[in-house]
Amino acid sequence: MDLAPFKHVLLLPKVRPLTLLMFFARMPPAATGVILTLHVAVTLNQGYGAAGLVGAAGTIGMGLGAPLMGKLVDERGLRAMLTISVTASAAFWLTAPLMGYWVLLVSSFLVGLLGVPMMSIGRQVITALVPEHQRRVALSVDSISVELSFMGGPALGVFVATKFSTNAALMFIGVSTLIAGVLLYWANPPMIHEDEVVVDGPKPRLFEWLRGRIVGVLIVCVGATVCLTGMEVSAIASLEHIGKASLLGVVFVAMCAASIVGGLVYGGVKRAPSVLVLLVVMAACEIPVGLGDGSVLWLCVLLIPMNLTVAPLIAASGEHISRLAPPTARGMAIGLQGSAFTAGSAVGAPLAGVAIDHGGAPLGFAVVGVVGLLVAGVAWLLARQRERVNPLPVG
Numbered sequence: 001m002d003l004a005p006f007k008h009v010l011l012l013p014k015v016r017p018l019t020l021l022m023f024f025a026r027m028p029p030a031a032t033g034v035i036l037t038l039h040v041a042v043t044l045n046q047g048y049g050a051a052g053l054v055g056a057a058g059t060i061g062m063g064l065g066a067p068l069m070g071k072l073v074d075e076r077g078l079r080a081m082l083t084i085s086v087t088a089s090a091a092f093w094l095t096a097p098l099m100g101y102w103v104l105l106v107s108s109f110l111v112g113l114l115g116v117p118m119m120s121i122g123r124q125v126i127t128a129l130v131p132e133h134q135r136r137v138a139l140s141v142d143s144i145s146v147e148l149s150f151m152g153g154p155a156l157g158v159f160v161a162t163k164f165s166t167n168a169a170l171m172f173i174g175v176s177t178l179i180a181g182v183l184l185y186w187a188n189p190p191m192i193h194e195d196e197v198v199v200d201g202p203k204p205r206l207f208e209w210l211r212g213r214i215v216g217v218l219i220v221c222v223g224a225t226v227c228l229t230g231m232e233v234s235a236i237a238s239l240e241h242i243g244k245a246s247l248l249g250v251v252f253v254a255m256c257a258a259s260i261v262g263g264l265v266y267g268g269v270k271r272a273p274s275v276l277v278l279l280v281v282m283a284a285c286e287i288p289v290g291l292g293d294g295s296v297l298w299l300c301v302l303l304i305p306m307n308l309t310v311a312p313l314i315a316a317s318g319e320h321i322s323r324l325a326p327p328t329a330r331g332m333a334i335g336l337q338g339s340a341f342t343a344g345s346a347v348g349a350p351l352a353g354v355a356i357d358h359g360g361a362p363l364g365f366a367v368v369g370v371v372g373l374l375v376a377g378v379a380w381l382l383a384r385q386r387e388r389v390n391p392l393p394v395g
Contacts, residue, residue, distance in 0.1 A: 061112020
């Protein structure tokens with residue numbers, strides 16, 4: 001594994017400070033799910049079903065809002081988008097402790113719609129800071145940063161919620177989001193690389209570039225998060241079945257660590273696998289994970305192979321999208337990638353849940369793995385369709 005490409009990317013102007021900023025900026029969004037769940041289920045005493053509805057409302061809002069915020073970046077710039085989204089996000093999180101359940105439910109959708117899409121912003125910023133031939137490595141760095149944020153964010157959120165209160169945790173997210181938004185506004189990083197030519201005149205219309213080639217990559221993104229969300233739900237069910245739910249953090253650390261290793265390998269190899277191959281490997285490796293049901297150690301071991309593909313798949317899909325979308329529409333394209341990830345999450349969790357109810361955690365892993373392979377098949381069929389310019393680069 002050659003780590004020299006990572007060093008070269010991190011030495012480029014602005015890459016290191018902005019990567020560090022995005023790491024901290026993504027920690028609050030990573031913690032929102034667990035904090036809202038604890039607040040609704042415990043503090044408001046509404047139960048976990050009601051908490052799930054609040055989470056679902058926010059997820060739907062994010063799925064719809066990410067491309068809209070991306071389009072705003074394309075047309076008005078990053079600062080215009082941050083002015084709206086940071087104001088909306090900070091207002092929600094700072095006043096959430098005062099809200100009743102139904103107000104919180106509606107507001108969760110609205111903050112998802114107008115909130116700061118930190119995941120998408122990070123991918124677009126890193127794309128704009130590096131030349132095209134170094135984007136695979138740069139996006140691998142970004143994917144590793146995301147994994148680290150998801151390792152630290154929820155743990156910090158749970159600490160604040162349990163040590164103090166969920167109200168304090170909600171306000172902590174609000175203050176953190178406000179600080180991160182102000183720092184991003186001040187930094188105002190470029191959103192298009194200086195070497196990319198932006199032609200004056202009418203901007204390309206949506207359906208001039210949102211065609212089979214890029215749609216195929218978005219379908220792969222949906223399939224990936226079906227697998228990943230189903231994996232998380234099935235892992236939780238497996239641990240609860242043997243009375244080891246307290247060790248969930250250990251399993252998640254193992255998954256994130258495997259993803260980080262995969263990201264390092266992916267960024268350092270000379271010939272990288274396509275997003276379609278990565279999805280097939282991920283889905284195929286998930287099917288037998290249920291064999292570890294009943295043992296925390298074997299569950300961790302069997303989860304490693306599929307999680308080695310997580311950071312590489314996120315990086316590869318981002319690389320394809322940044323290349324296929326016109327520079328002037330890249331914000332919306334990366335926002336659509338976020339929507340695809342959100343859509344997969346919305347499908348994967350209930351799908352795994354139904355399978356678990358009928359056959360336990362092993363069936364949950366197997367079902368979402370098979371669905372991931374079916375989604376890969378759909379993407380492969382799109383890859384076989386030739387368009388006017390080039391074939392779909394996912395196969």
